[in-house]
Amino acid sequence: MGYRVAVVGATGNVGREMLAILAEREFPLDDIAAVASSRSQGRMIDFGDTDRELKCQSIEHFxxxxxxxxxxxxxxxxxxEHAPRAAAAGCVVIDNSSLYRMEPDVPLIVPEVNPQALGRMKRNIIANPNCSTAQMMVALKPLHDAATIKRVVVSTYQSVSGAGKEAMDELFTQTRAIFVGDPKESEVFTKQIAFNVIPHIDKFMDDGSTKEEWKMVSETHKILDPDIEVTATCVRVPVFVGHSEALNVEFEKPLSVEQAHKILREAPGCMLVDKRENGGYVTPVECVGEYATYISRVRKDPTVKHGLNLWCVSDNLRKGAALNAVQIAELLGRERLQKG
Structure with a gap:
C-alpha cells in the first residue's frame, strides 16, 4: 500500500533533497507531486536519480x-499560509521551517530520539527540527540514556547551504573574485564569507544570543530533556554542505571514553569514526550525501567530574532537513500499519 506525497518547495535545496531521498529509500508511493511557488509552475524537476521528471505545480492552487x-x-x-490548509484537508504536514516547532500541540521529532512524540499530534502538523539541533540530538540521545546529561556547551561550524542556494552562490562568487582580483560583495551574509567565519546566524536577540543559538537550546529541551542546560555559539563557515559541531558534555554519572564508544557504535543514526591518528576523524567533505551523523574525537574532559568532548558532523541538507522529514514520514507509515 503506497502513499500520495507532495513535496512543497521542491525547487529549493532541501526540496530537491527530499525528492532524492524519497527515491533512494524507495518510499512506498502511489503518487508524488512537486509543488512550489507560481514562479516555478511548469518547471520540470528530477525525481532523484530515476528517469522520472515531475512538472512543478503552484502551491497557490494545489x-x-x-x-x-x-x-x-x-x-x-x-x-x-498553506500548512493549515493542507492539514484541514486531511494531509499530514511535516514542516521544515521554524514556524511550528515550539507550538505545544505540534510534535518536534527526530525519529531516532523521540518517535513517541508522534502520538501527541493534534493538528495534522509535525515539525522538523533545526538542522544543527537534529544532528546533535542523534549524537546525545544514546549518551543521555546511559549517564544523564546535565549540561552541553556546543560550538557549531555551519555550512552556507543552511542559508539557501543564494548563500552557496555567494561563497562561490566571492571565492572566485578573490582569486581573480574582482570586488567582493556581500548580499546574503553580513560579512565576507569566503576565507572567513561569521559568528552570526539568524537575528540577534535581547540577551546577545542569536535566534539560531536559541533554537538549539529550546529545541533540545522539547526533543530530549527540559532539564539539560545548553549554551551554544553558532558560526557560519566557508563550507558548501555539511555542519560540524564541537560538543562539551557534562553527565550526572561517570561515562568512560570506552563506554561512549560502545554506545555510539550501536546507536541508531550514528557512525563512530574515532582513530587517534592523522585523518582518523570525519570532516564535512566526507559526510556529504550520507545518511549518518558521524562522531569523532571522543575524549575525556578533565575540567569537570563527569565530562566528555566530541566532534559531530552531518550533511545538513540530509539529516538536518530532508532525511529527517522522510524518516518522520516512514514513522507515520509504520504507525499506520500497526493500527491496521
Whole structure:
C-alpha cells in the first residue's frame, strides 16, 4: 500500500533533497507531486536519480485533498499560509521551517530520539527540527540514556547551504573574485564569507544570543530533556554542505571514553569514526550525501567530574532537513500499519 506525497518547495535545496531521498529509500508511493511557488509552475524537476521528471505545480492552487503527506520545505511564510490548509484537508504536514516547532500541540521529532512524540499530534502538523539541533540530538540521545546529561556547551561550524542556494552562490562568487582580483560583495551574509567565519546566524536577540543559538537550546529541551542546560555559539563557515559541531558534555554519572564508544557504535543514526591518528576523524567533505551523523574525537574532559568532548558532523541538507522529514514520514507509515 503506497502513499500520495507532495513535496512543497521542491525547487529549493532541501526540496530537491527530499525528492532524492524519497527515491533512494524507495518510499512506498502511489503518487508524488512537486509543488512550489507560481514562479516555478511548469518547471520540470528530477525525481532523484530515476528517469522520472515531475512538472512543478503552484502551491497557490494545489488541492491537498486526497494526499496523505506533505513535506514542506518552503519557509515560514508558505508554511503559515498553506500548512493549515493542507492539514484541514486531511494531509499530514511535516514542516521544515521554524514556524511550528515550539507550538505545544505540534510534535518536534527526530525519529531516532523521540518517535513517541508522534502520538501527541493534534493538528495534522509535525515539525522538523533545526538542522544543527537534529544532528546533535542523534549524537546525545544514546549518551543521555546511559549517564544523564546535565549540561552541553556546543560550538557549531555551519555550512552556507543552511542559508539557501543564494548563500552557496555567494561563497562561490566571492571565492572566485578573490582569486581573480574582482570586488567582493556581500548580499546574503553580513560579512565576507569566503576565507572567513561569521559568528552570526539568524537575528540577534535581547540577551546577545542569536535566534539560531536559541533554537538549539529550546529545541533540545522539547526533543530530549527540559532539564539539560545548553549554551551554544553558532558560526557560519566557508563550507558548501555539511555542519560540524564541537560538543562539551557534562553527565550526572561517570561515562568512560570506552563506554561512549560502545554506545555510539550501536546507536541508531550514528557512525563512530574515532582513530587517534592523522585523518582518523570525519570532516564535512566526507559526510556529504550520507545518511549518518558521524562522531569523532571522543575524549575525556578533565575540567569537570563527569565530562566528555566530541566532534559531530552531518550533511545538513540530509539529516538536518530532508532525511529527517522522510524518516518522520516512514514513522507515520509504520504507525499506520500497526493500527491496521
Amino acid at each position: 488541492d491537498f485533498s486526497g494526499w496523505d503527506i506533505a513535506l514542506f520545505a518552503a519557509g515560514s511564510g508558505p508554511a503559515k
